[in-house]
Amino acid sequence: MKNKIKLDKIDRKILEILQSNAKITNANLATKIGLSPAPTLERVKKLENSGIIKSYHAKLDTDIVGLGVSTFVMVSLKGHNKDNIDKFIESIAEIDEIIECHHITGSGDFILKIIAEDIAAYQRLMLEKVSNIDVVDSMQSMVILSTFKDSKIMPLP
Structure with missing residues (x-):
């Protein structure tokens, strides 16, 4: 079983937004979560590297x-x-x-x-x-x- 990773409020918000719109720009994501772009990108990379974010996909009709x-x-x-x-x-x-x-x-x-x-x-x-x-x-x-x-x-x- 994988170790459970502790998520703070900002991480949860990032995950909520990316699940709804994985194409959002880092700048727009940063605005929505109330951080500047650099720490926002750092947090997204951390979520990807930890395996929480496994991949991004296009949903087809x-x-x-x-x-x-x-x-x-x-x-x-x-x-x-x-x-x-x-x-x-x-x-x-x-x-x-x-x-x-x-x-x-x-x-x-x-x-x-x-x-x-x-x-x-x-x-x-x-x-x-x-x-x-x-x-x-x-x-x-x-x-x-x-x-x-x-x-x-x-x-x-």
Whole structure:
């Protein structure tokens, strides 16, 4: 487990602002938090170097880029041992359409978030790649019909 890093009020404000708008300039960020640009940049670099800020991403409109089908797939493995888990993780790392993978408790072993161009592309992906992973025992697909909340903003304790 990683060491928890103590954040002060200014660090929390920086993280709140950057989660909402990672493209904000350092000068604008400095104004919003009430510091000059140099110490603001220093604080952001500290948050990046400590690993709290892992990366910056552009959020794409899936419809506009032609990715019309999103699903969650619950996967159960043939055996829940380290070798099977490692083989599964290694295999799914090679499949770009799997955009999230979570090891879970409950009736399945993993839940995947998969994005594809359309139902036909999704079906090909499942038949030709995911179901061919030799350690996979069963899969249950759930097609996402609508998304009402898709926030990437973490509530800071």
